Amino acid sequence: MQHATTPLALEIHGLIKRFDRPAVDGLDLCVRTGEFYALVGPNGAGKTTTLRMIAALLRPDAGTIRIGGIDALADPVAAKRIVAWISDEPMIYDKLTPREYLEFVAGLWSVEASLAAACANELLDWLGLEPHADERCEGFSKGMRQKVALAGALVHDPRVIILDEPLTGLDAGSARQVKTVLRERAQAGGTVVMTTHILEVAERMADRIGIIARGRLIAEGTLDELRAQAGTQANAQTRDAASLEDTFLALVAEPAQAA
Amino acid sequence: MSAASGTAVWFAQHEWRLAWRDWLSMITAGRRERLRKVVVGIAAFFTFMHVVASWMVGRYADAAIDKQTLIAVTATALLSWLLMISQAMESITRAFYARSDLDLILASPVASDRLFGVRIATVALATTMMALPLAAPFVDVLIVLGGWRWLGAYGLIVAMGAAASALAVALTVALFRVFGAKRTRFVAQVVAAVIGAAFVIGLQVAAILSYGTISRVAVLQSDTLLALAPDVGSVLWWPARAALGDGWALACVLATSMVMLVAAIAFVAPRFGDYAIAAASAGNSSSAVVRRPTAFRSKGSPRSTLRRKEWVLLRRDPWLMSQTLMQMLYLVPPALMLWRSFEHGSGALQLLVPVLVMAAGQLAGGLAWLAISGEDAPDLVATAPLPAGFVLRAKIEAVLGAVAVVFAPLLAALAIASPWHALIAGGGIAIAAVAATAVQFWFRSQARRSQFRRRQVSSRFATFAEAFSSIGWAATAAVAALSFWLALIPAVLSLLVLLGAWLMSPRSRDA
Numbered sequence: 015m016q017h018a019t020t021p022l023a024l025e026i027h028g029l030i031k032r033f034d035r036p037a038v039d040g041l042d043l044c045v046r047t048g049e050f051y052a053l054v055g056p057n058g059a060g061k062t063t064t065l066r067m068i069a070a071l072l073r074p075d076a077g078t079i080r081i082g083g084i085d086a087l088a089d090p091v092a093a094k095r096i097v098a099w100i101s102d103e104p105m106i107y108d109k110l111t112p113r114e115y116l117e118f119v120a121g122l123w124s125v126e127a128s129l130a131a132a133c134a135n136e137l138l139d140w141l142g143l144e145p146h147a148d149e150r151c152e153g154f155s156k157g158m159r160q161k162v163a164l165a166g167a168l169v170h171d172p173r174v175i176i177l178d179e180p181l182t183g184l185d186a187g188s189a190r191q192v193k194t195v196l197r198e199r200a201q202a203g204g205t206v207v208m209t210t211h212i213l214e215v216a217e218r219m220a221d222r223i224g225i226i227a228r229g230r231l232i233a234e235g236t237l238d239e240l241r242a243q244a245g246t247q248a249n250a251q252t253r254d255a256a257s258l259e260d261t262f263l264a265l266v267a268e269p270a271q272a273a
Numbered sequence: 274m275s276a277a278s279g280t281a282v283w284f285a286q287h288e289w290r291l292a293w294r295d296w297l298s299m300i301t302a303g304r305r306e307r308l309r310k311v312v313v314g315i316a317a318f319f320t321f322m323h324v325v326a327s328w329m330v331g332r333y334a335d336a337a338i339d340k341q342t343l344i345a346v347t348a349t350a351l352l353s354w355l356l357m358i359s360q361a362m363e364s365i366t367r368a369f370y371a372r373s374d375l376d377l378i379l380a381s382p383v384a385s386d387r388l389f390g391v392r393i394a395t396v397a398l399a400t401t402m403m404a405l406p407l408a409a410p411f412v413d414v415l416i417v418l419g420g421w422r423w424l425g426a427y428g429l430i431v432a433m434g435a436a437a438s439a440l441a442v443a444l445t446v447a448l449f450r451v452f453g454a455k456r457t458r459f460v461a462q463v464v465a466a467v468i469g470a471a472f473v474i475g476l477q478v479a480a481i482l483s484y485g486t487i488s489r490v491a492v493l494q495s496d497t498l499l500a501l502a503p504d505v506g507s508v509l510w511w512p513a514r515a516a517l518g519d520g521w522a523l524a525c526v527l528a529t530s531m532v533m534l535v536a537a538i539a540f541v542a543p544r545f546g547d548y549a550i551a552a553a554s555a556g557n558s559s560s561a562v563v564r565r566p567t568a569f570r571s572k573g574s575p576r577s578t579l580r581r582k583e584w585v586l587l588r589r590d591p592w593l594m595s596q597t598l599m600q601m602l603y604l605v606p607p608a609l610m611l612w613r614s615f616e617h618g619s620g621a622l623q624l625l626v627p628v629l630v631m632a633a634g635q636l637a638g639g640l641a642w643l644a645i646s647g648e649d650a651p652d653l654v655a656t657a658p659l660p661a662g663f664v665l666r667a668k669i670e671a672v673l674g675a676v677a678v679v680f681a682p683l684l685a686a687l688a689i690a691s692p693w694h695a696l697i698a699g700g701g702i703a704i705a706a707v708a709a710t711a712v713q714f715w716f717r718s719q720a721r722r723s724q725f726r727r728r729q730v731s732s733r734f735a736t737f738a739e740a741f742s743s744i745g746w747a748a749t750a751a752v753a754a755l756s757f758w759l760a761l762i763p764a765v766l767s768l769l770v771l772l773g774a775w776l777m778s779p780r781s782r783d784a
Contacts, residue, residue: 069656094658105650107582109589121578122657150589166653 020046022080023174023205029067029077031229037063039229041077045207045222047173050200052220053209054258056266060229061209065178068207069099082173095123098167102179104159108152112143112162115151116169123170130169137165141191157188164192168199175199177208181215193219217258225265233265240265284391292395319410326410327418334419338517340502346513352475353408354433357400359469361434361441364396366461368545389545390538393442397534401434422518429516429523432530439533441465442541449548575659579667580674583644587675590722626698626754627747629683634705634743637676639725641713644668647722669710676706694754701750708742708771715778738774745770 024045031038038060045051053061066072068079070090079086079093086093106115113134120130138144141161146154151162160180167175175196181189197219200206210216216223217237225233225240233243237258244264276282300315301307336342408430415423444464449457503509515523541548573581587594645668648654654664680702688695716735745767753760 069652071652071655091658091660094656097656099652099656101652105652107586107649109586110582114585118578118582119653119657121573122575122654122659124575124658 020048021083023047023049023082024051024068024207025078025080026064026068027078029064029079030075031060031063031067031072032075036229038067038074041226041229041231043224043231043234045205047082047205048200048203050197050206050219050221051208052216052223053207053226054211054213054216054223054262055209055226059226061226062178063229064226065099065176065207065209069097069176070094071099096173098170098172098175100160100163100167100175100177100180102182104156104163106151106159106162106166109150111148111150112138112165113147115162115166119166119169125170133169133171134165137168141165141195156183157185160184160188160192164195168195172204174205174207177206179209179211181210181212213258213262223258225262227266237261281387281391284388285394288388288391288395292399319406322410323413326414330411331414331418334415334417334423336419336517338505338514338519340499340505342517343505343510343513344498344502346516347510348475350429350433350512350516352471353404354437355468355471355475357404357433357437358441358444359465360403361396361400361438362445362461362465362468364399365393365438365441365445366458366465368392368396385546386542390542392545393438393538393542394534396441397435397438400438401431404430404434420518423516425518425520425523426516428527429512432512432515432523432526435534436530439530439537442537446541446544446548575657576663576667576670579654579664580671583668583671584675586722587640587643623694623751623754625687626694626701627751629680629687629698630701630705630750631743631747633676633680633702634709634739634746636679637672637706638709638713638739638743640672640675641669641710643722643725644672645710645713646717646720647725648719649722651719665714669714672710673703673706676702697750697754701746701753704749705743705746708746708767709739711771712739712742712774715775718779734774734777738770738777741770742767742774 022044024043026041026043029038029041029043030036041060041064043064053064055061063072067074068081068086070086070093074087081093082096084093084096107118110118116134116137117130120127120134125133135144138147141164143158143161143165146158151159154162164180177196180192180196184192193215196206196208200221222234222236223240224231233240235243240258240261244261276286297305297308300311333342333345405427408426412423412426412430415426445457445461448461448464452460511519511522512526515526645665657664684695684699684702687698712735716738745763748763749760749767752763
């Protein structure tokens with residue numbers, strides 16, 4: 015559990031992004047250093063749009079984003095240096111081997127060669143990719159591709175890791191491995207922000223959970239804190255035993271009814 | 274009204290619906306509201322092509338059935354047929370390897386050979402339908418000026434489409450057996466591209482061999498060829514005779530081609546499922562092992578890292594490389610010209626310069642699309658801590674570097690023959706390559722590298738702008754070799770093409 019005094023790794027205020035309709039609508043969000051933060055919400059709530067703006071893949075219409083104290087909109091290059099982004103669909107190069115892919119990523123982030131080589135070997139070993147390290151990625155399963163992408167994200171030692179549905183389509187073994195890596199990363203002082211549809215994952219792994227609906231953060235906190243927030247419209251018996259799923263459904267139901 | 278499910282007619286309806294929607298989507302670039310404009314555009318182009326056709330073939334409308342006419346018609350038909358075989362081979366290979374609905378069909382309890390029979394027939398129909406609009410202006414002009422006998426040309430096109438598809442099926446299956454499922458896709462596409470390129474190369478070679486004469490195809494009218502050609506009664510002339518209105522020859526040619534197509538369907542359709550399954554298995558086979566690098570090379574700058582990545586990806590993808598470098602086949606005629614110039618010391622070098630410039634523009638356009646739009650990990654590159662524009666600059670350097678590597682030897686050879694022409698060609702190559710790259714940059718849109726062949730339908734405007742720019746710079750170089758100041762006219766026109774492209778591009782609206 016992180017204390018409120020811990021410095022902020024991510025600070026978002028009044029974030030707005032509109033496409034045909036508002037996708038993110040005045041979002042405020044703060045994540046502390048070393049925290050594992052899960053962002054959950056119904057389809058179309060604005061989770062992926064939010065993460066893509068943090069990763070500088072989308073430019074917000076309004077609002078501020080600070081990563082590790084750096085204004086990500088004013089100085090995106092400096093912010094990118096400390097961030098890693100992984101999408102639900104791992105984008106890697108079929109014609110490169112995992113080792114070459116890591117070499118390429120290290121080159122983009124200007125990681126010193128010997129350091130990058132040592133880190134790459136460690137990651138390949140850690141993620142069980144070593145036997146396939148010199149095979150081209152074209153025949154890899156989705157789980158293996160996701161692990162290569164994860165290794166790429168970690169090879170430049172980011173302070174903040176942003177993941178969009180990283181466990182989608184992974185088998186149980188690969189999902190556990192990815193979860194372990196992320197958990198260890200957070201324990202080592204890194205900050206992890208991820209979206210997920212698997213509420214059980216958020217419940218088990220995250221220090222804090224943010225619930226987003228219609229582009230706004232409607233609730234935030236630990237599972238107990240969320241239960242308490244949801245408890246305003248639930249009776250005491252269901253509140254105490256409520257899983258995150260019950261809590262989530264109770265919370266997202268309110269703005270939907272209000273709309 | 275729908276046919277009973279599982280029958281050949283039912284499958285044909287299914288295929289027709291898919292083909293129609295695919296075609297509509299292709300010509301409107303996925304925007305149905307554009308359909309009216311597209312139809313008007315096609316009609317205008319078709320009318321214009323009739324004018325061009327009347328200028329090109331009008332004088333041959335009354336041609337008699339003699340040896341010279343038969344040679345010319347046969348050569349034209351043969352070259353066109355090569356293009357049709359190439360097109361059909363592409364379609365058949367795609368049908369083997371595209372997984373889209375094959376899993377569903379092969380897992381269903383219907384007799385899949387009916388569908389595959391229909392699918393081969395559809396390839397034949399599509400091949401014919403693609404040739405008809407291209408040939409129609411010429412045939413129409415000949416009918417109007419020379420009479421109804423020229424209607425036989427339409428019959429010949431149908432026969433050519435059927436025979437080309439039958440031959441393409443046989444060739445692809447033969448490649449499947451010789452090379453196996455894993456390599457057939459690549460080999461078939463290379464063979465198809467080579468056959469297709471033979472059409473253009475054939476035309477250019479004929480023009481080069483006729484250099485110095487008034488006619489561009491004088492070689493087809495040479496005494497040597499006339500002496501070697503068989504008698505007018507020979508079976509070899511039947512296709513040409515069919516086009517010229519000989520009813521009996523047309524019936525025979527049509528019947529032969531249909532028998533070929535039916536035989537191909539009867540032989541291949543029952544085995545099509547096996548080939549498709551083998552192709553799918555090949556796709557899942559283990560990947561190539563790359564020799565382990567001796568040292569981790571992240572010493573270079575991010576820019577050199579990006580350049581190296583582009584070159585490695587291109588080098589490791591034989592299909593993409595073949596698709597890109599296939600354009601180099603068009604350099605065969607200039608090489609022939611260069612050789613003839615060395616031999617005879619003629620002024621043909623004048624013609625070589627624009628061909629080199631044109632080829633460079635086309636090659637750069639393809640490579641630029643791969644590097645700029647065909648990025649398979651756009652998020653990774655976009656989230657790298659590099660200033661805006663840095664990545665693009667590195668990619669553009671990779672493209673221009675590759676173009677330089679390809680054309681340097683040709684320029685060196687040209688410099689030996691004529692340093693002045695080499696200088697002009699070098700300048701033209703550089704400008705054409707930069708211009709084509711700029712067009713791809715302005716019209717960039719994210720796509721998978723595997724969609725390389727679809728790049729020309731993703732933005733028709735970019736395709737035309739790239740082509741006209743290359744043509745313009747080729748013309749500029751050709752004129753510059755004669756008169757530097759005169760070359761300013763095509764240069765200004767080429768710049769106007771680029772300006773128009775920029776104004777029409779999404780980037781100018783963003784600016």
